[in-house]
Amino acid sequence: MSPFEALAEPNRRRLLDLLRAGERPAGELVAAMDLSQPGVSKHLKALREAGLVSVRADGQQRIYRLEARKLADLDVWLKPYRHFWADHLDALEAHLERDQ
Amino acid sequence: MSPFEALAEPNRRRLLDLLRAGERPAGELVAAMDLSQPGVSKHLKALREAGLVSVRADGQQRIYRLEARKLADLDVWLKPYRHFWADHLDALEAHLERDQ
DNA sequence: AATATATATGCGTTGACAGTTATATTTCCC
DNA sequence: GGGAAATATAACTGTCAACGCATATATATT
DSSP states (O other): OOHHHHHTSHHHHHHHHHHTTOOEEHHHHHHHSSSOHHHHHHHHHHHHHTTSEEEEEETTEEEEEEOGGGHHHHHHHHHHHHHHHHHHHHHHHHHHHHHO | OOHHHHHTSHHHHHHHHHHTTOOEEHHHHHHHSSSOHHHHHHHHHHHHHTTSEEEEEETTEEEEEEOGGGHHHHHHHHHHHHHHHHHHHHHHHHHHHHHO
16 A cells, blocks of 8 residues: 555544654554544554554554654655745745735 | 545546646646546546646636645645654764765 | 537446454463 | 453445446537
């Protein structure tokens, strides 16, 4: 599953947001999400396959960790578009300054 | 359809890439894509509903135009993640400099 | 008005995905 | 070893998206 596809699902974006605060065992993620345990587990699998998270075993727990480097793919794709709204912003700012 | 969902589909990303060069009639997009005309038309509809493109009529043609501002949503979502790989890059650069 | 061109929509099929419940697997503790 | 806890997988169901083909709609041309 590509990062783009992985991010299409809101629950998966939420999982990544949760992991931004630091690595967490799957159980905590389940508790934080409004989803069944298997549901969360499947989303985590999708994120794993997209390379967006990694897991490490700690006893019977699985500690999930954000792999943000993979999001750089998105950033790269986005790059040639960025100047479009950057230009607009520049124009807006110029306009606002002119009006001051 | 959210921008995230819209971007999950490779053909739709390709359509956006094509529109980066400037606005184009639907027919040109069909010619450039390896898809049926109705197929392209449906993807364009999805992009329209996601706010990522706009259309204007010119005779019997429909001229499509990139609405890149909507991609700023993506950029905003990405923002809190950016420092993750930026940090990694800094570390890598420092490492490379040290080795020079 | 009839025909052609450009584009969109309807329909049917197929495959993928998200959600559930139930069950398997692994590890821990007694 | 036996049971509990943590997590993953299996099996099933309902929904939705993508594709192709056929058709409708709108505009232009003669």
